[in-house]
Amino acid sequence: xxLLAVSLDAITNINFWISVGVIAGTYAVVxxxxxxxxxxxxxxxFGQAAFMAIGAxxxxxxxxxxxxxxxxxxxxxxxxxxxxxxVIGLPSLRLRADYFAIVTIALAEVVRLFAxxxxxxxxxxxxxxxxxxxxxxxxxxxxxxxxxxxxxxVSNFWGDPDSLFPLLLVIWATVGIxxxxxxxxxxxxWGRVLxxxxxxxxxxxALGKHTLVYKLQSLAISACLGAIAGFFLALNLATVHxxxxxxxxxxxxxSVLILGxxxxxxxxxxxxxxxxxxxxxxxxxxxxxPPFTETRIAALRLAITGLLLIGLMAFRPQGLFGKREEMxxxx
Amino acid sequence: MCTNxxxxxxxxxxxxxxxxxxxxxxxxxxxxxxxxxxxVIAVLVIVAxxxxxxxxxxxxxxxxxxxxxxxxxxxxxxxxxxLTLVYGILKLVNFAQGDFLTFGAYMAYLVNVxxxxxxxxxxxxxxIATALLGLLLERVLWAPMRAxxxxxxxLILMSIGLAFLLRAVVQWFxxxxxxxxxVDTSSTVNFLGLHIGRTQLVVVIIGxxxxxxxxxxxxxxxxxxxxxxxxxxxxxxxxAGIDTRRIISYTWIFxxxxxxxxxxxxxxxxxLYPELGFELLLPIFAAVxxxxxxxxxxxxxxxxxxxxxxxxxxxxIDARWKTAVGFLVLIIVLIFRPQGIFGKAKAV
Numbered sequence: 097x098x099l100l101a102v103s104l105d106a107i108t109n110i111n112f113w114i115s116v117g118v119i120a121g122t123y124a125v126v127x128x129x130x131x132x133x134x135x136x137x138x139x140x141x142f143g144q145a146a147f148m149a150i151g152a153x154x155x156x157x158x159x160x161x162x163x164x165x166x167x168x169x170x171x172x173x174x175x176x177x178x179x180x181x182x183v184i185g186l187p188s189l190r191l192r193a194d195y196f197a198i199v200t201i202a203l204a205e206v207v208r209l210f211a212x213x214x215x216x217x218x219x220x221x222x223x224x225x226x227x228x229x230x231x232x233x234x235x236x237x238x239x240x241x242x243x244x245x246x247x248x249x250v251s252n253f254w255g256d257p258d259s260l261f262p263l264l265l266v267i268w269a270t271v272g273i274x275x276x277x278x279x280x281x282x283x284x285x286w287g288r289v290l291x292x293x294x295x296x297x298x299x300x301x302a303l304g305k306h307t308l309v310y311k312l313q314s315l316a317i318s319a320c321l322g323a324i325a326g327f328f329l330a331l332n333l334a335t336v337h338x339x340x341x342x343x344x345x346x347x348x349x350x351s352v353l354i355l356g357x358x359x360x361x362x363x364x365x366x367x368x369x370x371x372x373x374x375x376x377x378x379x380x381x382x383x384x385x386p387p388f389t390e391t392r393i394a395a396l397r398l399a400i401t402g403l404l405l406i407g408l409m410a411f412r413p414q415g416l417f418g419k420r421e422e423m424x425x426x427x
Numbered sequence: 428m429c430t431n432x433x434x435x436x437x438x439x440x441x442x443x444x445x446x447x448x449x450x451x452x453x454x455x456x457x458x459x460x461x462x463x464x465x466x467v468i469a470v471l472v473i474v475a476x477x478x479x480x481x482x483x484x485x486x487x488x489x490x491x492x493x494x495x496x497x498x499x500x501x502x503x504x505x506x507x508x509x510l511t512l513v514y515g516i517l518k519l520v521n522f523a524q525g526d527f528l529t530f531g532a533y534m535a536y537l538v539n540v541x542x543x544x545x546x547x548x549x550x551x552x553x554x555i556a557t558a559l560l561g562l563l564l565e566r567v568l569w570a571p572m573r574a575x576x577x578x579x580x581x582l583i584l585m586s587i588g589l590a591f592l593l594r595a596v597v598q599w600f601x602x603x604x605x606x607x608x609x610v611d612t613s614s615t616v617n618f619l620g621l622h623i624g625r626t627q628l629v630v631v632i633i634g635x636x637x638x639x640x641x642x643x644x645x646x647x648x649x650x651x652x653x654x655x656x657x658x659x660x661x662x663x664x665x666x667a668g669i670d671t672r673r674i675i676s677y678t679w680i681f682x683x684x685x686x687x688x689x690x691x692x693x694x695x696x697x698x699l700y701p702e703l704g705f706e707l708l709l710p711i712f713a714a715v716x717x718x719x720x721x722x723x724x725x726x727x728x729x730x731x732x733x734x735x736x737x738x739x740x741x742x743x744i745d746a747r748w749k750t751a752v753g754f755l756v757l758i759i760v761l762i763f764r765p766q767g768i769f770g771k772a773k774a775v
Contacts, residue, residue, distance in 0.1 A: 134580070140580060187762040188761070191761060191762075191765055192765075193579060193580075194520050194583070195716070195761050197520065197583060198520070198712050198716065199757065199758055199761045199762070201709070202709055202712075202713075202754040202757045202758050203754075203758060205709060205754050206751055206755070206758070209748070209750060209751050209754070210751075212747075213745075213747045213748055347587050350584060350587070354584060389602070391598055391602045391603050392602075394598065394603075395594075395598035395599040396595070396599070398594060398595040398598065399591065399592055399595035399596070399599075401588070401591050402588040402590070402592035402593075402595060403588065404588070405584055405585065405588025405591065406568070406585050406588040406592065409572075409584050409585040409588065410568075410571070410572065413577070413578075413581050
């Protein structure tokens with residue numbers, strides 16, 4: 097009996113890798129926001145899942161319940177999420193970093209509980225999905241039209257592209273554009289103030305910088321990226337469900353961030369791709385069912401993530417592309 | 428009331444500055460002074476809520492839910508006291524604390540169900556195993572990280588990694604199936620007209636006894652005083668000749684054993700699943716922060732308060748929302764009084 101047979105089917109299955117790329121790209125968008133917050137402003141935001149949830153839910157509710165068009169709902173949902181970021185940031189950003197981390201994770205759980213229990217608005221534990229009896233009113237329709245256009249175009253070069261392929265393109269284009277813009281921002285005087293806040297907030301204050309305003313802006317941009325990632329998640333899964341916004345999502349995004357390296361936007365993209373390549377890669381190793389049941393393989397993936405975090409923190413806190421001095425924040 | 432007993436016990440001279448701050452020279456000022464103390468306000472608020480609920484829902488309902496709240500609160504308090512000491516002493520926000528509870532619960536399951544031994548033995552084994560886990564992790568993880576002068580973010584992310592790892596181990600051996608301990612969950616005891624499950628009563632009794640014992644231990648024994656002294660100011664305690672390395676090890680043993688116990692009590696009143704502890708983590712954090720970080724007495728009291736408040740909330744709002752109570756307490760306290768209700772204002 098071969099213990100570790102690698103099934104070639106899975107490796108060569110392009111559709112499988114497209115779906116992995118979609119997840120990786122979504123997490124890259126999430127982690128870019130965390131990079132701006134944690135890596136460049138020194139605020140440890142553990143509530144990123146809440147921004148994703150609010151973005152996705154607002155979009156779905158506006159389309160399904162308020163009759164908005166999909167394209168109009170997107171900027172509205174982004175604005176709502178950014179506003180939420182500012183509202184929660186106003187009282188909580190005055191706190192010390194460790195308190196801020198705890199309060200944001202608590203806020204994220206309150207948001208998730210709300211999504212779970214305010215059934216009239218959010219569909220509760222069934223989530224928000226498109227009704228089968230009324231397919232005309234659905235947030236995925238407008239996207240599907242565009243998606244078909246893209247695939248029609250792509251089919252000129254590549255026979256029969258996967259239905260997720262357009263989403264993959266859009267997500268990674270978003271990642272690329274975001275990295276470009278964030279890197280530009282970082283080189284402006286505004287970006288330098290953020291770094292000053294991270295290094296020494298009191299010094300930045302003494303220089304006459306209103307640090308709270310800068311931190312709020314940092315959080316709002318991160319909220320915007322979170323909302324966009326929430327849209328991608330909703331389009332990928334064709335449903336918006338409370339369980340997709342557990343604290344685990346934020347922690348996974350932190351794993352991506354740390355793997356890529358604190359203080360490097362491009363590192364985040366590489367970190368996301370690598371992290372999900374490794375995690376999903378466990379699927380194409382054929383492990384014999386006893387002892388490797390479904391839940392044990394899930395446990396294995398959790399263990400890999402845990403060991404990755406512990407190992408990186410112990411031996412390479414700067415991740416793959418970060419600078420070591422960027423990690424010393426909090427000392 | 429002295430808010431900072433740990434060091435004060437050991438260095439009475441240290442208290443001078445504080446004493447000047449708390450002793451009011453004019454006796455008529457006393458009431459005003461008292462009202463300025465947040466824990467007095469907290470007690471008044473709790474009494475007010477209690478009276479309002481008694482008037483609107485009757486004493487029986489309030490007492491019944493309060494009793495349920497005590498069993499929940501005992502779990503929070505036992506989970507929180509170790510977390511707060513570790514937080515205070517090592518500046519480590521231990522996100523793996525919840526999974527310590529899970530670990531303890533499954534250790535009890537191993538003894539109680541798999542091996543069929545009585546629950547008492549299972550409880551002791553769970554406490555010992557979790558204490559050893561805490562000690563082991565201190566030796567292989569936290570002490571080396573301290574030697575490297577790891578930053579707060581490094582430690583917090585490491586503890587999250589550890590939480591994942593512990594949960595993965597539990598999930599590997601016991602899968603995600605929901606399991607129950609071999610306890611009598613159906614029979615109830617009637618007591619002053621209140622119905623309480625036998626198991627729940629046992630949980631309340633164990634909880635209250637252990638909490639009282641911890642209080643005595645922290646207040647009067649040299650070890651307890653040293654732990655609190657470290658939690659107040661590690662360097663000062665070291666200067667005073669305390670063997671901090673040893674006390675830190677004892678603190679982990681203490682925190683682990685109590686987390687293990689809290690895990691078994693949680694599993695006995697509900698059931699076991701790998702996320703059990705993580706779901707208790709945020710209310711436990713709430714207790715730590717409400718009590719003031721590093722303040723063991725504060726954590727015990729705040730744990731009980733949050734447990735009772737959570738159950739009382741079911742009288743007013745749908746029980747589906749009750750988990751939000753702990754989170755809201757956490758958020759409100761952090762925003763308005765981040766040093767906790769017993770703490771004094773420091774940099775937050």
